[in-house]
Amino acid sequence: DAKTTQPNSMESNEEEPVHLPCNHSTISGTDYIHWYRQLPSQGPEYVIHGLTSNVNNRMASLAIAEDRKSSTLILHRATLRDAAVYYCILRDPDDDKIIFGKGTRLHILP
């Protein structure tokens, strides 16, 4: 079973910021929070990951709650090419299994 909970779908307007939430209330102290996305007809693609502190990269930002029980992926300025399914995943360094949930299908409106 997935260890994360995400909304099934979200909608956003083009060129506006998007905040994708993820709940992971059973996270352990060593779990990393990873985000991947899957564009139509493609394999999943790494977006960002973090442990405790907020993280930024060229694709997105990751905001992690102080208690680590939730996180938010932030796309600062959505484009039509950002329409995809976004997966929030917990990675336990001591467990090589990786469990993807259903993810959030993000629709971008022009």
Place this chain on the structure above:
Amino acid sequence: DSGVTQTPKHLITATGQRVTLRCSPRSGDLSVYWYQQSLDQGLQFLIHYYNGEERAKGNILERFSAQQFPDLHSELNLSSLELGDSALYFCASSRAPPGHGSDEQFFGPGTRLTVL
């Protein structure tokens, strides 16, 4: 382009048959992961190999098996195929050794298997 290659891109076969899917990881990556993605089950982790050794098993059926060869490419063997095995099969590779929760996985384009 992730640098991970998978062949074939499409495969159509009949129930009861056996097929082999092939994955070549990115240069330098020692870990290979296999996933199955069907419409009703989403993305399911099947198995992980690191440098030729099996490291973890997920929801992999007994009819399925995999191996990683000395040149680090990997094959997923599916036998006694059933209609329900129709799915997209992805492999992914990563560089970090097991025990790293922070490694980034690079996914291939997938093999679409259709069982008739």
